[in-house]
Amino acid sequence: MNFPLILAILLLVSGAIWMVDAVFLRKRRPAGAKDPWWVEYGASFFPVILLVFVLRSFVAEPFKIPSGSMIPTLQIGDFILVNKYTYGIRLPVINKKIIDISQPQRGDVMVFRYPEDPSVDYIKRVVGVPGDRVAYQNKKLTVNGKPVETRKVEDYLHTERLYYSKQFVEKAGDVEYRTINDEDAPSFIPDAAQFPFRENCLYNNSGVVCTVPEGHYFMMGDNRDNSRDSRYWGFVPDENIVGKAFFIWLNFSDLKRIGSFN
Template identity: 70%
Template sequence: MNFALILFLLLVATGVLWFFDRFHARKRRPSHAPAPWWVEYGASFFPVIVIVFGLRSFVVEPFKIPSGSMIPTLLVGDFILVNKWTYGIRLPVINRKVIEVNLPRRGDVMVFRYPADPSLDYIKRVVGLPGDRVEYRNKRLTINGEAVAIAEAGTYLHPDRLYYSPQYTEKLGEVEHAVLIERDAPAFVPQVMNFPFRENCTYTSAGVACTVPDGHYFVMGDNRDASSDSRVWGFVPEENIVGKAFFIWFNFNDMKRIGSFH
């Protein structure tokens, strides 16, 4: 469902009713005569929809985490806020950038439209920038020939499945974050799709190595062995970017998670 398009159509419809009532119908009604219900309700909703549309399109947008690919950073059921302007001001609905602000950086948690189906929103961590050589072999991440710093950080208990995963602390750029890496899971990438710039990647039994094309980004989930990401379906085009995730504002199952991500 394209909620942005639905909201835009509601904005247009209620806006037409508001202008019709304000500049035409009201002048023709007898004094003290009530407006038709459809005019009254449509016109009264217009200011509210203007505010919601403006906030959601240019400031922040709420999302709900649907999968466990970003565990332990984000859990299934987390409601998060996404900064819509930090990567540039974009026209709503068509998602075309009109004002440049910042570019994604390594370590950012980014929401974007899934390249294989832009009607779906995905969330992953930015690992590779345009021009980077990204390698993930034998479960070790290397960027431009330098191994990314990683340290053991005990284990993580999955509350829904009651099993433990090895947890590590990884540093991408200035961002230090936790990742889960299953020692017994295979290192090769299964079910690789035929994506644009597929020729930029080399797959072996040990993993994958890719050169990120201009205007694209390489993203991965923090739950490394339970994430379908750039290793599987390729690079994220710049035009698919929605914004940067920065805040958990609610979780029905664990109120302590509110505000735990930034």
């Protein structure tokens, strides 16, 4: 479902009703006459729809986390807010950038339109920006020949299935975040797709090495062995960017997560 398009259509219809009534029809109605039901509803919904449209398109948009690919940073069932203007102002529906503000940085958690199906929104972490050479070999992340700063911390307990994963703290610039991986999971990528700029990637038994093309980003989930990300389906083009995730505003299963983003 293309919710932004539906919202835009509702805004245009309700706005047209409100304008036609204000400019033409209202003057022709007898004094004290009741507004027709379609005018009453259209005029009432228009300011509400306009406010939602503006906030959702240019300020912040809510999303729900459906999978565990970003564990431990984000849990299944987290409701998050995504900043829509951090990376620039984009026209609603067509997602075309009209004002450039900043670019995604390594370590950012970003929502984007899935390259293989742009009707689906994905969330992953930026690990490679245009021009970077990203290597994920034997579960070690290297960017431009330099290992990403990493330290081992206590193992992570998956409470839903009661097993442990190795847990690490990585640092990209000034951003620290936790990642996990499973010792018994293979390092190689078994079923990488044929994606644009696939010639920029080299796959081997240890993992993958990719050079990020201009205007694109290399994304990975923090749950490294349970995330289908750029290692499998390629790079995210700039025009697919939705915004930067920054706040957890609700989780029905764990209210303590409200306000956190670790």
